[in-house]
Amino acid sequence: MSVTIKDVEHIAKLARLDIKENELENYTKHLNSILDYMEKLNELDTRGVEPLFNPIENTNFFREDIPVRSIPREEALKNAPARTDEHFKVPKVISQD
Amino acid sequence: MESKYEAVIGLEVHAQLLTETKIFCGCSTKFGNPANTNVCPVCLGHPGVLPVLNKKVVEYAVRMGIATNCTINKKSVFARKNYFYPDLPKGYQISQFELPVCEKGFVDIVCADGTEKRLGITRIHLEEDAGKSIHDQGSETLVDVNRCGVPLIEIVSEPDMRTPEDAYLYLTKIKQLVQYLGVCDGNMEEGSLRCDANISIRPKGQKELGTKAEVKNMNSFRNVEKAIALEIERQIEIIEEGGRIVQETLLFNADTNKLASMRSKEEAHDYRYFPDPDLIPTIISEEWKKQISDSLPELPDTRKARFIEGYKLPAYDAEILTGQKELADYYECVLKETNDYKSASNWVMGEVLKTIKEEKIEISDFPVSPENLGKLINLINKNVISGKIAKDVFPVLLKDNRDPEIIVKEKNLVQITDTGAIEESVDKIISSSPNQVQEYLSGKEKVLGFFVGQIMKETKGKANPAVVNEILRNKLNTLK
Numbered sequence: 001m002s003v004t005i006k007d008v009e010h011i012a013k014l015a016r017l018d019i020k021e022n023e024l025e026n027y028t029k030h031l032n033s034i035l036d037y038m039e040k041l042n043e044l045d046t047r048g049v050e051p052l053f054n055p056i057e058n059t060n061f062f063r064e065d066i067p068v069r070s071i072p073r074e075e076a077l078k079n080a081p082a083r084t085d086e087h088f089k090v091p092k093v094i095s096q097d
Numbered sequence: 098m099e100s101k102y103e104a105v106i107g108l109e110v111h112a113q114l115l116t117e118t119k120i121f122c123g124c125s126t127k128f129g130n131p132a133n134t135n136v137c138p139v140c141l142g143h144p145g146v147l148p149v150l151n152k153k154v155v156e157y158a159v160r161m162g163i164a165t166n167c168t169i170n171k172k173s174v175f176a177r178k179n180y181f182y183p184d185l186p187k188g189y190q191i192s193q194f195e196l197p198v199c200e201k202g203f204v205d206i207v208c209a210d211g212t213e214k215r216l217g218i219t220r221i222h223l224e225e226d227a228g229k230s231i232h233d234q235g236s237e238t239l240v241d242v243n244r245c246g247v248p249l250i251e252i253v254s255e256p257d258m259r260t261p262e263d264a265y266l267y268l269t270k271i272k273q274l275v276q277y278l279g280v281c282d283g284n285m286e287e288g289s290l291r292c293d294a295n296i297s298i299r300p301k302g303q304k305e306l307g308t309k310a311e312v313k314n315m316n317s318f319r320n321v322e323k324a325i326a327l328e329i330e331r332q333i334e335i336i337e338e339g340g341r342i343v344q345e346t347l348l349f350n351a352d353t354n355k356l357a358s359m360r361s362k363e364e365a366h367d368y369r370y371f372p373d374p375d376l377i378p379t380i381i382s383e384e385w386k387k388q389i390s391d392s393l394p395e396l397p398d399t400r401k402a403r404f405i406e407g408y409k410l411p412a413y414d415a416e417i418l419t420g421q422k423e424l425a426d427y428y429e430c431v432l433k434e435t436n437d438y439k440s441a442s443n444w445v446m447g448e449v450l451k452t453i454k455e456e457k458i459e460i461s462d463f464p465v466s467p468e469n470l471g472k473l474i475n476l477i478n479k480n481v482i483s484g485k486i487a488k489d490v491f492p493v494l495l496k497d498n499r500d501p502e503i504i505v506k507e508k509n510l511v512q513i514t515d516t517g518a519i520e521e522s523v524d525k526i527i528s529s530s531p532n533q534v535q536e537y538l539s540g541k542e543k544v545l546g547f548f549v550g551q552i553m554k555e556t557k558g559k560a561n562p563a564v565v566n567e568i569l570r571n572k573l574n575t576l577k
Binding site for chain 1: 241
């Protein structure tokens with residue numbers, strides 16, 4: 001499996017990354033070398049091996065359903081580049097929610 | 098619907114879980130709090146924070162899984178669904194992909210013609226809700242993160258539905274179940290229950306599925322039925338004109354009753370799911386599952402069967418009464434007062450439901466207590482008042498929920514069963530209506546109604562109708 005320049009452009013767009021035209025080839029090469037390594041791993045026969053979803057072997061770490069105090073609104077809005085007294089403010093999203 | 102085609106419908110239902118706190122942090126889920134006050138670094142998506150799963154959320158999902166005959170997966174895993182939208186601060190939604198909590202279940206619905214249909218459930222998975230964007234305030238979009246991280250279950254059906262009615266009944270069933278289980282309030286209008294529909298059509302008899310379109314934004318049960326019917330019509334029209342269906346998302350507009358394409362970009366559905374490394378797998382042991390299963394309340398189908406069996410109610414009555422948990426509870430409270438099961442059923446299905454519909458209220462806000470309704474029924478059965486008078490007492494109870502026996506006495510509505518008083522009244526009418534008496538004697542049985550009417554008028558409706566009829570016939574027949 002390998003990716004093309006077009007794939008890289010697509011992935012960059014999805015990740016909101018601004019990749020310059022002259023960098024595209026380099027990224028494609030890098031990604032492909034990672035994928036090549038994955039191909040190498042794929043040579044291993046993993047039939048009958050349960051897929052690993054998390055390297056930590058723990059399971060079932062829960063919270064009880066008990067409210068804890070939220071942070072003040074002022075704290076929440078403090079880091080926002082744009083805000084009103086109550087809300088985060090973002091560029092108009094065209095949506096028909 | 099055109100008979101040449103068959104529609105194939107699948108529904109995705111999101112249900113907001115009734116927990117106190119969010120799915121991955123201890124912020125309150127309370128609706129209606131001031132904007133951006135139910136928030137913390139976790140649900141605001143600040144860097145370096147760790148989500149911790151709310152145990153109750155898992156239990157609620159398992160409850161729903163058991164109630165819909167699902168397999169409860171021993172191991173389930175959370176995944177990141179990646180997309181950018183301002184109401185999703187992290188840039189991904191924590192959901193489940195490969196290993197949801199529940200899979201492969203079903204529910205049974207009863208169609209209008211009485212036939213039963215089994216509808217498959219593909220999966221039930223857990224996920225977090227997004228925040229709320231407010232678009233109509235000036236030139237920018239405002240974001241409220243309060244709802245971010247509120248726990249949801251998504252119930253995905255198999256494409257087993259064929260008509261808008263099927264979809265309506267399925268949704269009704271889901272709502273009934275979440276309410277019985279106490280995991281969601283089931284309010285579609287307020288958005289705690291949301292539904293998207295995948296719809297395609299194919300010529301009858303064809304096995305392969307047609308291209309599907311997704312319909313969103315249907316915020317009531319009737320709108321779901323309406324929007325699906327519209328979409329089926331639209332697709333048939335396109336095919337009939339030689340066109341082809343494009344896979345797209347459509348929004349239903351309840352004001353105009355129309356569907357509009359969202360024209361979303363092709364890459365909009367490239368979510369690049371992967372297991373969330375911040376959360377470890379959830380293991381649901383047999384023991385835990387059994388514990389949850391043992392704690393389940395009586396489910397609607399079981400309750401319906403019990404109503405038919407125990408109260409000897411017709412299936413129709415039992416179906417309506419158990420349709421809503423609160424209604425079934427109300428009915429059973431009436432039965433604490435009276436053991437006339439069928440009359441109680443008639444009153445609840447009749448006057449009670451009628452009032453609820455007319456006043457647009459919930460059963461929980463119904464002004465007449467079940468105790469007083471039970472007492473009213475007993476007054477009829479003990480011949481204290483007639484059924485007709487009871488219908489007059491009922492509106493009084495609606496305004497003034499007091500012991501009906503007291504109201505009946507205060508208003509002097511107690512039925513006259515005293516034959517002496519009734520005889521007197523009958524004699525009076527007979528002697529003042531010689532023409533009608535002649536008519537009756539010449540064989541016009543119908544005129545009997547006139548006499549009964551007059552007597553009822555004279556006694557202000559309080560005479561026991563059965564006694565009146567008997568005395569009247571006897572007296573008239575002696576004149577023959």
